[in-house]
Every structure is written in C-alpha cells, then in structure tokens.
Amino acid sequence: MSQKIIDLIEKGRAFLITSHVRLDGDALGSELALCEMLRSLGKTALVYNEDPVPSQYRFLPGSDRIVTELPPLGGYDAVFVLDCSDLDRVGEQAAAIASASRIVNIDHHVSNGGFTDITYIDPEASSTGELVYRLLERMGQRVSKDMATNLYTAILTDTGGFHYGNTSKESLITAGNLVDRGADPQWISENVYDNYPLAKFKLLTLVLDTLQIDLDGKVASMVVSLEFLDKTSALSEHTDGFVDFPRTIHGVEVSILYSELSDRFFKVSLRSKGKLNVESLARFYGGGGHVNAAACRIEGELADIRRQVLDFVRDKVLAT
Ligand SMILES: [Mn+2]
Missing domain, CATH: 3.90.1640.10 (inorganic pyrophosphatase (n-terminal core))
Incomplete structure (x- = not known):
C-alpha cells in the first residue's frame, strides 16, 4: 500500500x-x-x-x-x-x-x-x-x-x-x-x-426467451433490447445479474449478455468458468474487468457483434 x-x-x-x-x-x-x-x-x-x-x-x-x-x-x-x-x-x-x-x-x-x-x-x-x-x-x-x-x-x-x-x-x-x-x-x-422489483422479473422472462447456445454448448448468450425495457417498465439497472443465469447451464463455459444501450450500441457483459479469461475479450474492445467477469461496449448491428464476439471466444478464450 x-x-x-x-x-x-x-x-x-x-x-x-x-x-x-x-x-x-x-x-x-x-x-x-x-x-x-x-x-x-x-x-x-x-x-x-x-x-x-x-x-x-x-x-x-x-x-x-x-x-x-x-x-x-x-x-x-x-x-x-x-x-x-x-x-x-x-x-x-x-x-x-x-x-x-x-x-x-x-x-x-x-x-x-x-x-x-x-x-x-x-x-x-x-x-x-x-x-x-x-x-x-x-x-x-x-x-x-x-x-x-x-x-x-x-x-x-x-x-x-x-x-x-x-x-x-x-x-x-x-x-x-x-x-x-x-x-x-x-x-x-x-x-x-432477494429484493427484485416485479418489473425486473418480468424483464427476465423476456430476456430468458432470447437464450442462444453456440460452440457445442460452451457459450450461452441472451439479449436485452430497449423494447423489452419499455414493455416491462424496467430500468437498465434491473439487468444486473442477468448474465449469471446462462452460466448456470451444464456445459456452458462462457455466458454473454448483449444489452442494447441505443441504436447500434451494445453493452456486452461476459462471465466465464474456471481459468477461461473473458477480460482479454473485453479489453480488445476497449473495456475491462476481471478474468471471470468483464464487460465492454461495441457499436454495430447485433448480428455482426455476435459473430465477432463468438469468433473471439472460439479462437482466443476457449483455445487457451
Ligand atoms: Mn469491484
């Protein structure tokens, strides 16, 4: 010190x-x-x-x-x-x-x-x-x-x-x-x-429905759209912790939450199990965090962003 x-x-x-x-x-x-x-x-x-x-x-x-x-x-x-x-x-x-x-x-x-x-x-x-x-x-x-x-x-x-x-x-x-x-x-x-506002729970039900599994079951991701927030009157702070849900799935090693911040602008929250380093991915995109929990912001179309992130996870994160 x-x-x-x-x-x-x-x-x-x-x-x-x-x-x-x-x-x-x-x-x-x-x-x-x-x-x-x-x-x-x-x-x-x-x-x-x-x-x-x-x-x-x-x-x-x-x-x-x-x-x-x-x-x-x-x-x-x-x-x-x-x-x-x-x-x-x-x-x-x-x-x-x-x-x-x-x-x-x-x-x-x-x-x-x-x-x-x-x-x-x-x-x-x-x-x-x-x-x-x-x-x-x-x-x-x-x-x-x-x-x-x-x-x-x-x-x-x-x-x-x-x-x-x-x-x-x-x-x-x-x-x-x-x-x-x-x-x-x-x-x-x-x-x-144990203190979720009901709006957060309603939002979660919509977000869980977007679950997508990739790379032989090792990667799970979900999406929070602005439309979902609007529909449920939830706040963006209510998405805290959502990224942890897909990580609980058997076989999943990396979980990702794409949160729409504005048109063509997404926050990408990342979690991993064991020694898999998602901080490297976040840092590559100008973000940061810790080995098992990191985040960054990426601009673009969601489909393109997902492809880039999955490529990085396959080539760099899972490969180590
Ligand atoms: Mn801290």
Whole structure:
C-alpha cells in the first residue's frame, strides 16, 4: 500500500470520493466505508456518483447522503476514485475530476490503466472493499457496524455471493472479520439478492426467451433490447445479474449478455468458468474487468457483434 495515501489522509482536511457509472455493491460499499472512516478522523468527506443509488443498495448505511451533482473541487485536498480501472469510468465529469489537485485510485481491476500516481491497486484482491478494509486496518481504525455492512456487501457482491474465482482465503477471512464487527450476512443477502422489483422479473422472462447456445454448448448468450425495457417498465439497472443465469447451464463455459444501450450500441457483459479469461475479450474492445467477469461496449448491428464476439471466444478464450 502506498504510504502516500496514508500521509494524504493524515494531512488533508476534505476529501471527495467517487466511483464508476452503473454502480455496484463494491463501488458503493467501498465509498461509504471510506467516507465514514474519513469522517471519524474528523475530516470532511462526501461521496459523489453520476448515477443514483440502485434500489437494492439503498439499505447501505449512508447511501442516502450520496450526491449526484459534482461539487466545486477547489475545497477538496484530494479525490478518491474507487473501483475504476480508468478515470473515464466515473462518467461525464471525468474531465472535471481530472483537474483535481490530487487523485487517489484504489482498485482491483487487472486492466488498470494507471491514471494517477497515488494508487493502491491489487488485482489479486477480491474487491475494492477488501482494499479499503486493509487501509482501515493499516491506519488502526475501528471498523464500525455500518462500515462492516458496507464492506461485507462489497466483497459479497464482487465475488458473486462467494462464488467466483476471486473468492480467496483472504476475502473469506475479511468477510468473517466483518461479521465479527456486526455485518449480518442473512440480512445483507436478502437486501441484495432477494429484493427484485416485479418489473425486473418480468424483464427476465423476456430476456430468458432470447437464450442462444453456440460452440457445442460452451457459450450461452441472451439479449436485452430497449423494447423489452419499455414493455416491462424496467430500468437498465434491473439487468444486473442477468448474465449469471446462462452460466448456470451444464456445459456452458462462457455466458454473454448483449444489452442494447441505443441504436447500434451494445453493452456486452461476459462471465466465464474456471481459468477461461473473458477480460482479454473485453479489453480488445476497449473495456475491462476481471478474468471471470468483464464487460465492454461495441457499436454495430447485433448480428455482426455476435459473430465477432463468438469468433473471439472460439479462437482466443476457449483455445487457451
Ligand atoms: Mn469491484
């Protein structure tokens, strides 16, 4: 861990914390735990995100105090950019944030581009939440019940409920320590996973119907069209987790979700089993992520995109 980060926290007075668009449990949990730690040290700290908090994460302590309008950066000693491999991931305010006097990046993505020199990056960590926990320990900070809830949620969600290859001994020990500090695994899981709005379920029934199996049963893919969102009054955030369903099919090694963002523009979410690396595919198209979970955006006709992606999966991902 960079001593620079600890010095900066000790000397600074006011900090802004942000993360990526399309918020997830790791982004939010890490931000909120760090924010509480900074406040407990007597600092001014604020969390800013471009996107509002998705409904299943509104139980996170402190999530109601997150702002979606970027405050003037002049008053802040540094901006913490969490869980982002690239500054562009923060959204439309990336250029404004780039002008901050200091930027600190805490992240665990393999494809981190190194956009600042004050970093704590560990691709071996399960989640950014695990890194924030290490920072708390290193600084000798007490982990409150609220911090424990936020950080447990970060680890839980980024490991897919302790399911993916990043479910390491350290992530489980950290999760155990967080339970010891007051995180309630059943209550957190019920909030995150057993809390679907009905619109999401209706959307899922349409999306499941698009299931396509390719490459001898090894690849399964589904499509979310804008028309489906419209028909079911679902939001794009409701597609979170859909890509995990085809992966559960026997024999499937790679699952893909094509989500239409606008005309001729698709988000491609990728999941894989075992050592198969879908991050390489995402990176090829300008995206990124982790070995078993990655995403990118591709422009074009869906049929062409599917053909290109399947070619890449056959020649590069399954071939290794
Ligand atoms: Mn993460």
